[in-house]
Structure formats: C-alpha cells, structure tokens
Amino acid sequence: MNDSTGEGSTPFLRSNEPRPPDGRLETIIHRDANAALVVSLQGMIRHANPSAERLFGRAASELVGRAVGIPLHGADTPEIDVRRPDGELAVAELFSLETVWSGETVFLISLRDITARARAEEALRESEERYALAARAANDGLFDWDVSINRVYYSPRWKTMLGYDEDEIGDSPEEWFSRVHAEDLDRVRAAVAAHIDGLTSHFENEYRIRHKTGAWRWVLCRGLAVRDPLGRATRMAGSQSDVTHRKLAEQQLNHRAFYDPLTNLPNRALFIDRLRHAMRRAQRRKDYQFAVLFLDIDRFKTVNDSLGHMAGDRLLVMAARRLELSLRPGDSVARLGGDEFTVLLEDIRDESDATRVADRIQRELVTPFDINGHEIVTSVSIGIARSSTGYENPEDILRDADTAMYRAKAAGRAKYAIFDTAMHERAVALLTMEADLRRAIERTELTVYYQPIVSLDSGRISGVEALVRWNHPQRGLVRPNDFIPLAEETGLIVPIGRFVLAEACRHVGAWREEFDFRDNFALHVNLSGRQFSQADLVGQIRSTLDETGFQPGDLRLEITESVVMERPENARAMLLQLRELGVRLSIDDFGTGYSSLAYLQRFPIDTLKIDRSFVSGIGTKGENSEIARTIIDIGHNLGMVVVAEGVETLEQLAQMRAMRCESAQGYLFSKPVDVDATRALLRHGPTW
Ligand code: C2E
Ligand code: MG
Ligand code: MG
Numbered sequence: 001m002n003d004s005t006g007e008g009s010t011p012f013l014r015s016n017e018p019r020p021p022d023g024r025l026e027t028i029i030h031r032d033a034n035a036a037l038v039v040s041l042q043g044m045i046r047h048a049n050p051s052a053e054r055l056f057g058r059a060a061s062e063l064v065g066r067a068v069g070i071p072l073h074g075a076d077t078p079e080i081d082v083r084r085p086d087g088e089l090a091v092a093e094l095f096s097l098e099t100v101w102s103g104e105t106v107f108l109i110s111l112r113d114i115t116a117r118a119r120a121e122e123a124l125r126e127s128e129e130r131y132a133l134a135a136r137a138a139n140d141g142l143f144d145w146d147v148s149i150n151r152v153y154y155s156p157r158w159k160t161m162l163g164y165d166e167d168e169i170g171d172s173p174e175e176w177f178s179r180v181h182a183e184d185l186d187r188v189r190a191a192v193a194a195h196i197d198g199l200t201s202h203f204e205n206e207y208r209i210r211h212k213t214g215a216w217r218w219v220l221c222r223g224l225a226v227r228d229p230l231g232r233a234t235r236m237a238g239s240q241s242d243v244t245h246r247k248l249a250e251q252q253l254n255h256r257a258f259y260d261p262l263t264n265l266p267n268r269a270l271f272i273d274r275l276r277h278a279m280r281r282a283q284r285r286k287d288y289q290f291a292v293l294f295l296d297i298d299r300f301k302t303v304n305d306s307l308g309h310m311a312g313d314r315l316l317v318m319a320a321r322r323l324e325l326s327l328r329p330g331d332s333v334a335r336l337g338g339d340e341f342t343v344l345l346e347d348i349r350d351e352s353d354a355t356r357v358a359d360r361i362q363r364e365l366v367t368p369f370d371i372n373g374h375e376i377v378t379s380v381s382i383g384i385a386r387s388s389t390g391y392e393n394p395e396d397i398l399r400d401a402d403t404a405m406y407r408a409k410a411a412g413r414a415k416y417a418i419f420d421t422a423m424h425e426r427a428v429a430l431l432t433m434e435a436d437l438r439r440a441i442e443r444t445e446l447t448v449y450y451q452p453i454v455s456l457d458s459g460r461i462s463g464v465e466a467l468v469r470w471n472h473p474q475r476g477l478v479r480p481n482d483f484i485p486l487a488e489e490t491g492l493i494v495p496i497g498r499f500v501l502a503e504a505c506r507h508v509g510a511w512r513e514e515f516d517f518r519d520n521f522a523l524h525v526n527l528s529g530r531q532f533s534q535a536d537l538v539g540q541i542r543s544t545l546d547e548t549g550f551q552p553g554d555l556r557l558e559i560t561e562s563v564v565m566e567r568p569e570n571a572r573a574m575l576l577q578l579r580e581l582g583v584r585l586s587i588d589d590f591g592t593g594y595s596s597l598a599y600l601q602r603f604p605i606d607t608l609k610i611d612r613s614f615v616s617g618i619g620t621k622g623e624n625s626e627i628a629r630t631i632i633d634i635g636h637n638l639g640m641v642v643v644a645e646g647v648e649t650l651e652q653l654a655q656m657r658a659m660r661c662e663s664a665q666g667y668l669f670s671k672p673v674d675v676d677a678t679r680a681l682l683r684h685g686p687t688w
Helices: 023-031 050-056 115-138 156-161 173-177 182-196 244-258 268-284 300-307 309-325 351-366 394-410 421-442 480-490 493-514 537-548 561-566 568-581 597-602 612-616 623-637 650-658 675-684
Strands: 035-040 045-048 079-083 089-101 104-113 141-146 151-154 203-210 216-227 233-242 291-297 332-337 340-345 369-371 374-376 380-386 416-418 446-455 461-472 476-478 522-527 555-560 584-590 607-610 641-644
Touching (some): 050 104, 089 115, 141 156, 151 173, 182 216, 244 268, 268 340, 291 309, 291 351, 291 394, 300 309, 300 374, 300 568, 309 332, 309 340, 309 351, 309 369, 340 351, 351 380, 351 416, 394 421, 421 461, 421 480, 421 493, 461 480, 461 675, 480 493, 493 522, 493 537, 493 675, 537 568, 561 568, 568 584, 568 597, 607 612, 607 623, 612 623, 623 641, 623 650
Parallel strands (some): 380 416, 461 522, 555 584, 607 641
Antiparallel strands (some): 035 045, 035 104, 079 089, 089 104, 141 233, 216 233, 291 340, 369 374, 446 461, 461 476
C-alpha cells in the first residue's frame, strides 16, 4: 500500500530539512506499514511517515514540531490509545529504539495499528459473556471449533438437543454437518465459510438438523470466529438453539397468508404473485406465453342452499382435488374465494393448449360428486385470458378472465370462453348499465306495461301480463331482455320485482273497481330465478298483497320451466308455500327446457304457457303444430289451463283454438302497452 505513495509526495521529503545521511533508513521508514515517528530526546516529533499520518489522522506537516505525548521509555510493547481528530479511537502497539538521525540522537518509534484486533477481542469478550448468559438462559447447546486442528467441542446440551448421550457424538465437524438437512447444507456451509473468511461479522443461520429419532429439528446457530493477528480464524465458538416450535408457527402463519384453509390450494395473494412472475418471464422471453383460466362452479349456490354449507365445503374440496389432477405439474391452481378457482397455465404454445385444459377440466368435473350420500352433478364455466393480450398488472388478467367466464356462463353453463377486447367493452358497458339501473330504481324510470291475455272461448280479455319497461333517459325504452339478466346478476331484480308487483296490483285493483269484470280476471307477473330463490319471497308477496288489497286468487306468478327444474325439490316447497297464500302459479316458456313430467305432476301448478317458438312456426312449417298439440295435451292431462304465447296470425289463433287451448296472448291482439292504453283496451273492449 505504501508503495503506491510516490516518495516525492511525502511531507517528510518535501520538508526543508537537510536530507539525512542514511538514505536507506529514510526509505525503509517511509515504506514501513507501521507508523513511524522520529522523535527528539526532548520528545519533539521530527519526522512522520505516511502510515503515521493514517494512524494519527493528521498530515506529517501537522505532526512535525509537536510534542509526541507518549511514553518513550519503559515497557517494551505497551498498547496505547490514539485519539484521532475525528474522535475515533485507535489502538496501537508501540516499539521504540534509540538511533541516530541526521547526526542527532533520536528515538525511532514504531506504532502498529491493532485497532481491528483489539475491537474483535473486545467483541469476543463481550459476546462470550453474552453467549454464556444466553446459553444458560435459553438452554442452548454450545460448540467451540478449533479450526487449526479441525476439532469441535460440542457441549452436552448440544448433544442432548439432538437426542444423543455425551459419548455418542465425537468431536469432528462432520458430527454436525452430516446431520444438517440436505436442502440446507449448502447454505449453512457457505455462511460458515463467509464468516471464517472474514466476510461477515458473525455467523448466524437457521436450518434443519436430524434428531436421533430421525425427525428434523429447526435450530438457530450462531457463532463468532476468533482471529490471529493476521485476521485468520483460529476458532469459531457459538451456540445452537432449538427453534422448531417458532419455525412451525411461522410456517403455519405463512401458510395461512398464502393458502386457502379449506382446500389447501394457494389463495388469491399467492396466485397474483405467481402471475406476476409469469408476466415478468413473458416480458423477458418473446416465446413465453401463459394463460389464466377463471373457473366458477355452476349452481354451487344451489348445493350450498339446499344441502347446507358443510356439503358446499365438501364439494369445494373435492372439486379442488379434481382440478389439481387435471393439470400438468408446472401449472398452478388457486381458490380465489367462494366457488371461484383460477388456473395458471405456464409456457403454452398457443390458444389450443389452454382450451384443451379447459376441456379436460370440464370433463373431470361432470362426473357426479358423492356428498353425504347425495349425488351432486355440477359443471364449471371457464373464462380464459392469454398473456399475448399484453397486460400491465396481474389484476387486469384476472378481471378479463372473469369477464370471459361470465360470457361462458351466459352462453349456457359448462362452457368456456376466451377473452377478447369486444368482451372488455361489453363489460364496461355492463358496469355503466348497472350504475344506470341502480339510479333507474331510485328515480322510478321503470314502468309497467301490460299485454292482454284473451280467452279463446269468449274472445274477451281474461287477464293481463305485467311486463316491465325501462324508460332510459338516453336510450329510450329498454326491453327487459336487455336488462333483466344484469338485474339478476347484481341482485337488482329484487327491488325491481317488488316494484312491478306493487304497481301491477295497484293498477289492476283500480281497473277492477272501474270495470265490472264478469269472469275471473288474472294478473300475470313474472318471477325470475333469483327472485324465486329468495328465502322471504312469500313474506314479501304477502305484504305487497296486503298493502295493495289485491286478491291473492287473482294473481298468477309466472316462473320459467328451467328455474323450476333446476332445483325441483326446493321449487316444490316454494310453490306450495305460495299456493298456501292463495296465489296461483304458471309455468312460463314451457317446452324450451328440460322438463320432467313426473315432477310437474307433483307441482301445484294451474297454468302452462306454451313458448312462443312453438306457436310462431305454425303456418309456415308444419312440424311445430304437432309439438304444440302435444304440449297442450300434456297440460290438459295434468289438469292445467294452457295459454299460447306469441300468437301473431289468425291462422295461429285458429290452430290454437282447434287444439282446445284456453287462452292466447300475442301481437295479434295487442303488443304490451302502457297503463293508459291498457285501460282504454279494457274500457272499449277488444277490437278483434
Ligand atoms: P315472457 O314472460 O315470456 O313475456 C312474453 C314476452 O313475449 C314479452 O316480451 C312480450 O312482449 C313478448 N311477446 C308477446 N306477444 C308476442 C308476439 O306475438 N310476438 C313476439 N315476437 N313477442 C311477443 P318482453 O316484454 O320483452 O319481456 C321479455 C321477458 O322478460 C319476459 O318473457 C319475461 O321473462 C321477462 N320479464 C318481463 N317483465 C318482467 C318482470 O317484471 N320481472 C321479471 N322477472 N321478468 C320480466
Ligand atoms: Mg311471462
Ligand atoms: Mg314467456
């Protein structure tokens, strides 16, 4: 180091003093790694070398001419403290000898900077005390490793901690390292080496070590090296404490933070994290693609509601296991919450890789589940989003996969859909619409239209069907098919349904006062699936009937065939309750879905409405009239009254009449019209 300082730059040589006769001594002093001072017999500093400048923290020009302030006689190698101008305390070992310098008898003082060693010794002393105390308190095992002979002293406690007696463990380092868990060993060795080499201030590591029983214990091991003057480690001593309990608690906490307790699958947080990694990889590697699948178990709510939460939980756990089985080892599946699962497919080639997995998952999940002896048939709807769309953050991919999942569900269950930008726009539009719809309910932008139902015997209006309309401030009159599905999804259908029922009861009640209906006059009101599954539906209807004074017997609630058939047993219970209220029931859109006549027979249903699709074909294509006839016959056999929907032509009307259908509804008679127009229709009588 001193060699790097050129001779010409030292203050010593730049001083005006005459050059010393002994040039060799001068050079040796100048290059000495130890601080060297040439001091007069009176104690005045004559010269200082670069090392002295460093030790004292002052330039040679400052030192020269000062009193030295350290004892020059006496003990051979006293240690002295040197206070530097910056406040730092240095420790030096001092040697001095008398010599002749430029003809003058002087002391040549050599000071070796031993600050680092002194500090280490001090630290070791302190830490030894600390360890002794800590070991006693914490019941630690101790070790003392003599590096030079490569032998380790293990304290009795060190050995009993691992289940061994005093004489069962020798003194080789292998007694220690051979018991360290293979997964931890490299890390432990590296940490030991780093400290031995002086790269770290102490050794500290947590790792697993094998107990005599073969079980793994987690230990915290700490150690400190003792070094020789050259800084080489001669010993390393330290402690070992058993931290298994803490470690297990930690693992449980971490597990809880990242895993779903029910299914033991990764949770949302962990999934997002993995997704983030996949995104980074995709940014780095052009050829790397991944896909996210968003899964929702169809009709999970039904299972939960009908069989209870325990059964719902069982189903989720079993579904989780099947999901895991249908994936490749590198793919990950997570439970986001509820009945929503996500899958990350890494390193796929193209879209077909993702759709193939979606297919496989769907196949896996259609096999019925056995839950407490109940055979549960489910399916999943899957939305797929792909990395190639170019995403900024993981939440966006999830959102799009979710959107695609809703699209899949809307297309009929047990389907998958791949996200595209059109879907995104639609999702945004739906969000806007949801906000609009909430407002619509508050601002009463909703109104009720009525479509007459005509008795085919008398040709008179025997009732009306209430059909909701939304008077949108910008979009004009919005038809129910454009907002009922959204209202269903968001639950807004509940207040909407309540409003429609109350409005309709008031209107029809008023007409009943105004016009003297000779026959029974029926008010038909639609109930959607979500409304039908509300627990307090009966209570709500009862209170609306009470408030409006409407006769329950004049109310006919329309429920679609598919809603009834989705959960026949629940439907039956609900229908019976409604029936008890005195309300009558009607199956809407009959013939469009799966129906079990055995069930229908057991349901307290008064009316069947033949779906428009069977009526509209009549006259153009012959085959529909056969189906219509069959449906009408079925209805009659089950003791129900049959209403034909969507009658538009006289020919259709004639056919329906010929098939002894009781009533009809359709544009032929009237489109749905507002309150005033309905009132006019009722006053002036039909024009058909
Ligand atoms: P729906 O209960 O089957 O009602 C009959 C639908 O067929 C009405 O459509 C009606 O305008 C239409 N229609 C009637 N006659 C004809 C015809 O001759 N030709 C043609 N092409 N169509 C005809 P709308 O009013 O658009 O309602 C659609 C669906 O929205 C309804 O089907 C019903 O399921 C639902 N909906 C309407 N209002 C409500 C409501 O207040 N609550 C609930 N939950 N659903 C409602
Ligand atoms: Mg209807
Ligand atoms: Mg219908």
